[in-house]
Amino acid sequence: MVQEYEVIIVGAGPAGLSAGIFVARQKASCLIISKDLGGQLNLIPKLENYPGTLMSSGPLLAKTLESQYLAFGGEMIYDTIEKIDEIETGLRVKTNRSEYIAKAIVLAPGKVPNNLGVQNESAFANKGVHYCTKCDAPFYQGRVTATVGVGGYLLESGILLSRMASKVYLIYKGGALGGDKDMIASIEKKENVELVPQSSIKSISGNNSLQSITILDNSGKERTVQVDGLFIEMGSKINLDFVKHLVKINTKGEIEVSEGGKTAHPAIFAAGDATSIPYKQIVAACGDGAAAGLSAFNYIEKLKGRPGIRADWKKTIGDSVFHY
Numbered sequence: 001m002v003q004e005y006e007v008i009i010v011g012a013g014p015a016g017l018s019a020g021i022f023v024a025r026q027k028a029s030c031l032i033i034s035k036d037l038g039g040q041l042n043l044i045p046k047l048e049n050y051p052g053t054l055m056s057s058g059p060l061l062a063k064t065l066e067s068q069y070l071a072f073g074g075e076m077i078y079d080t081i082e083k084i085d086e087i088e089t090g091l092r093v094k095t096n097r098s099e100y101i102a103k104a105i106v107l108a109p110g111k112v113p114n115n116l117g118v119q120n121e122s123a124f125a126n127k128g129v130h131y132c133t134k135c136d137a138p139f140y141q142g143r144v145t146a147t148v149g150v151g152g153y154l155l156e157s158g159i160l161l162s163r164m165a166s167k168v169y170l171i172y173k174g175g176a177l178g179g180d181k182d183m184i185a186s187i188e189k190k191e192n193v194e195l196v197p198q199s200s201i202k203s204i205s206g207n208n209s210l211q212s213i214t215i216l217d218n219s220g221k222e223r224t225v226q227v228d229g230l231f232i233e234m235g236s237k238i239n240l241d242f243v244k245h246l247v248k249i250n251t252k253g254e255i256e257v258s259e260g261g262k263t264a265h266p267a268i269f270a271a272g273d274a275t276s277i278p279y280k281q282i283v284a285a286c287g288d289g290a291a292a293g294l295s296a297f298n299y300i301e302k303l304k305g306r307p308g309i310r311a312d313w314k315k316t317i318g319d320s321v322f323h324y
């Protein structure tokens, strides 16, 4: 028999787990379906900017969020969602191994950073090789770094690193930098940034952590430079094939959301890195996950003819105005 839930959440990253906590705590039946626990949190061994914790790690945060969610009676299965479709009684969620029905859905499928594709890249991940400059540049105060990537990602990476690192090699394939003119002008003025055009990274090496990179230019000339950190900014993959027929997707491939995680479909809400929000960071994913979870809960309460949880509340009694 097909199992039915009031809310099904796609993804057990910080957005999905936070949505789950807020749905399950209201005693609505809730299932999180995810390929793994934590999503991109698994790429963060040292987490410095999650408010309220001084020293944490991505996997530890994922485990804590999961325990909190399960303690409120939420359910979780590890599986991959292949398709979501509208049916008369709600939404049908087809996975690799099974099928479920939900009244409302929260999408939190996040994204996956693209690799550079050089040998040993994964062995040096978080040991000198990084995929999120805005997250990890602060670890490189006064150290030598390189950044390689495309378009605006590369420009932003170069600017962020130039504020922290003693030296930044900015490596790109083309003859000229592409993207925002002000950002390019800003980079060109930085004394600690060396532009390395018409080049790519041939190899990376080190012992326990990254020590050097070998740069290959278009004429075939090789040059090896010592670096402490290499930032790979090749963009990310967001896969929304399973739901793209039901929600609106913007030109960047993200789910368009409005206040409270609303999408173009009245029963589908979304949060986290796969959405159109700026500043893709954990605390933002958690906050938006909570809002999307509450919106989904309110949606199912409305189906039952109940008022749900008010987003905001204001009442004037006599001379006093009360805000909640």
Ligand SMILES: Cc1cc2nc3c(=O)[nH]c(=O)nc-3n(C[C@H](O)[C@H](O)[C@H](O)COP(=O)(O)OP(=O)(O)OC[C@H]3O[C@@H](n4cnc5c(N)ncnc54)[C@H](O)[C@@H]3O)c2cc1C
Pocket (backbone or CB within 6 Å): 010, 011, 012, 013, 014, 015, 016, 033, 034, 035, 036, 037, 038, 039, 040, 041, 043, 044, 046, 047, 048, 049, 050, 079, 080, 081, 082, 108, 109, 110, 111, 112, 113, 130, 131, 132, 135, 136, 242, 271, 272, 273, 274, 280, 281, 282, 283, 285
């Ligand atoms: C290297 C790196 C370092 C970072 N460091 C920091 C940092 O220091 N501080 C910070 O605030 N942010 C950091 N970030 C960003 C942060 O990790 C993300 O903003 C955050 O994880 C987004 O959460 P999310 O829940 O939207 O998505 P994700 O974390 O990507 O989770 C998505 C989940 O959905 C699952 N999923 C996807 N598709 C399906 C499907 N079809 N079926 C089932 N499951 C599916 C995935 O398996 C995953 O579990 C970093 C990111 C990277 C890549």
